[in-house]
Amino acid sequence: MLWEAKIELEFRLNDLVTARQLINKALKNFPSRPRIWILHLKNIPKMAHRKNAFLDALKQTNNSTEVLLAIGVFFWLDGKFLKAKAWFDRALNVHDGNGDAWGWMFNFQTRYGKEEDVNVLLQNFSKSFDDIRKGDVWCRVVKAPQNLDKTPAELLKLVSDELTLSDA
Numbered sequence: 001m002l003w004e005a006k007i008e009l010e011f012r013l014n015d016l017v018t019a020r021q022l023i024n025k026a027l028k029n030f031p032s033r034p035r036i037w038i039l040h041l042k043n044i045p046k047m048a049h050r051k052n053a054f055l056d057a058l059k060q061t062n063n064s065t066e067v068l069l070a071i072g073v074f075f076w077l078d079g080k081f082l083k084a085k086a087w088f089d090r091a092l093n094v095h096d097g098n099g100d101a102w103g104w105m106f107n108f109q110t111r112y113g114k115e116e117d118v119n120v121l122l123q124n125f126s127k128s129f130d131d132i133r134k135g136d137v138w139c140r141v142v143k144a145p146q147n148l149d150k151t152p153a154e155l156l157k158l159v160s161d162e163l164t165l166s167d168a
Contacts, residue, residue: 004035011039019043034066041070047078065095065134072104081112096128099138103159110160126152137162 003026010019020043026036037057044050057067072087085108091101102125109118129152132138141147141158150158 001030001033001035003030004033004039007036007039016043031060032062034061034064034070037061037064037067038070041074047074050074063090063094065091065098065101068094069098069101069104072101076104076108081108084108085112095134096124097131098134099132099142099156099159100135100163102128102132102156103135103137103163106156106160107164122153122156125156135159 003022007019007022007026010016010022019039023036023040023043026033027040030036034057037060041050041053041057044053054071058064058071061067068087068091072084072091075081075087076084085105088101088105088108091098092105096102102121105121106118106125109121113121138159141162142155147155147158
């Protein structure tokens with residue numbers, strides 16, 4: 001979407017005032033677009049100020065998987081890993097076709113879960129693998145020519161590694 005690209009360009013140019021103005025216009029024109037809400041949430045500097053915005057985003061996007069996942073990532077980046085896991089769970093429960101959500105959950109389980117939790121996650125992931133179609137990082141990794149011969153578990157590991165490198 002053109003609005004999203006323009007907002008991201010303003011962020012890259014470090015023109016936060018223009019970015020905020022564009023976000024506000026975009027939210028008025030497209031109030032149910034998850035990506036615009038995520039850009040809005042990223043623009044709020046303090047986690048304490050995001051709480052009401054989280055609720056607004058969830059309400060306007062009808063509990064979009066992308067918004068649920070983004071909230072989990074915000075908690076992850078804030079060091080609240082158990083809260084992050086709860087949001088990753090919510091995202092996967094709403095729609096298990098988001099590869100980025102699986103990647104974040106894999107990150108959590110490999111760092112803080114038990115080995116049996118990782119194995120259960122991998123089994124569930126394998127069952128859902130053919131239905132996974134969403135996720136920016138997921139799509140980029142899966143479509144890369146060098147990854148065409150990778151197993152589902154190997155792809156999940158690559159996605160999780162890239163997610164933590166980019167930190168959302």
